Amino acid sequence: EAGVAQSPRYKIIEKRQSVAFWCNPISGHATLYWYQQILGQGPKLLIQFQNNGVVDDSQLPKDRFSAERLKGVDSTLKIQPAKLEDSAVYLCASSGLTYEQYFGPGTRLTVT
Amino acid sequence: DQQVKQNSPSLSVQEGRISILNCDYTNSMFDYFLWYKKYPAEGPTFLISISSIKDKNEDGRFTVFLNKSAKHLSLHIVPSQPGDSAVYFCAAKSYNTDKLIFGTGTRLQVFP
Numbered sequence: 342e343a344g345v346a347q348s349p350r351y352k353i354i355e356k357r358q359s360v361a362f363w364c365n366p367i368s369g370h371a372t373l374y375w376y377q378q379i380l381g382q383g384p385k386l387l388i389q390f391q392n393n394g395v396v397d398d399s400q401l402p403k404d405r406f407s408a409e410r411l412k413g414v415d416s417t418l419k420i421q422p423a424k425l426e427d428s429a430v431y432l433c434a435s436s437g438l439t440y441e442q443y444f445g446p447g448t449r450l451t452v453t
Numbered sequence: 454d455q456q457v458k459q460n461s462p463s464l465s466v467q468e469g470r471i472s473i474l475n476c477d478y479t480n481s482m483f484d485y486f487l488w489y490k491k492y493p494a495e496g497p498t499f500l501i502s503i504s505s506i507k508d509k510n511e512d513g514r515f516t517v518f519l520n521k522s523a524k525h526l527s528l529h530i531v532p533s534q535p536g537d538s539a540v541y542f543c544a545a546k547s548y549n550t551d552k553l554i555f556g557t558g559t560r561l562q563v564f565p
Contacts, residue, residue, distance in 0.1 A: 372551060383544075432497070434496075441499045444498070446494070
């Protein structure tokens with residue numbers, strides 16, 4: 342069974358630029374999550390999708406972050422414009438019928 | 454407000470001995486707890502979980518203990534192996550959501 346796929350693995354941009362991350366969850370998993378992990382901290386949920394609907398986006402900075410999951414499968418997270426404090430690893434996870442979430446390798450974003 | 458706390462940032466254990474990683478939580482609404490292991494440049498990998506209706510769950514070398522009255526859980530690894538060297542995250546969810554709240558992680562080093 343293929344795991345959660347993410348791309349790119351690394352991205353370096355200047356502040357005020359925009360960036361997008363892509364995620365493809367485990368086949369058949371209805372729930373998809375985007376997390377932000379800042380160095381030295383645990384992952385923090387940004388947004389949760391159930392199929393193509395948003396379940397929880399309370400922690401998403403909506404003035405600059407957006408996410409979509411149009412066909413209920415893969416998802417895109419966008420930051421526009423980026424700030425220095427957005428430097429982090431962005432993790433995508435998916436889950437099926439159980440509470441366990443399965444994570445992708447993450448995208449390490451550096452904003453200079 | 455840190456609802457899930459891992460107060461030991463690091464732990465060093467000799468190969469073959471027991472590793473004990475600790476986690477404390479403050480939210481009495483948490484009903485499910487998970488441990489994840491993370492290697493550098495990879496996403497977190499699910500390790501073991503426990504429901505709040507149990508006080509122990511075992512899977513091979515890994516055992517998780519839950520003490521609800523103390524709001525404390527621990528992960529025991531016996532015997533510890535060098536391949537166990539990683540960062541371990543404790544996570545918890547409330548009964549009314551799938552959202553995971555993560556601790557800050559404990560770096561385990563197993564030396565020969």
